[in-house]
Amino acid sequence: MIIVCQNFLKNTKINGITLYPFIFIKNPEDKTNAVLINHEKIHLRQQLELLVIFFYLAYIIEYYFWFFKLKNPHKAYRRISFEMEAYTNEANLNYLKKRKFWAFRKFI
Template structure:
């Protein structure tokens, strides 16, 4: 995975990295560990399965719905996006992508 270090993307102080179309943009002070790379590689797999654009549309719509669901708590809304739940659940399993099932973000675990 290509990593681009910068001080602009991702926007906001609470975020250290973002995966845009398979490229990881990370702030200079962000520790890019194997677990972070694995988390973002899981997102890359999700993106490819959904042909990229639908991934981003579903991601944003689910986040907005979650903001309403969780009374404006944007952090809780973020952690409850199906894509994030899968990626965080398996970040420490560096072998996860070798046995991940298609559309695992929507399967019962």
């Protein structure tokens, strides 16, 4: 389910965030942004595969690993395997149809 939530994301650089089972987007016009929605749907699949809670634990651990190594929050975020998979495949609108189970592992 896609929810427009301008107040929640208003003071952030985030255009969309997935908190299973919802996709929150900042701007109403992004409901039709197929690339952004596909990126967030990739995260939905990742969250399901890791039973949601393990996704968030792995995400946080991986973020801090990269943050302490790179000393840069944006670079750390972009090095998270879940984000690498989503950014690499967000423009491929058929990706989720052929995506293999735990496909994010190849980005670790």
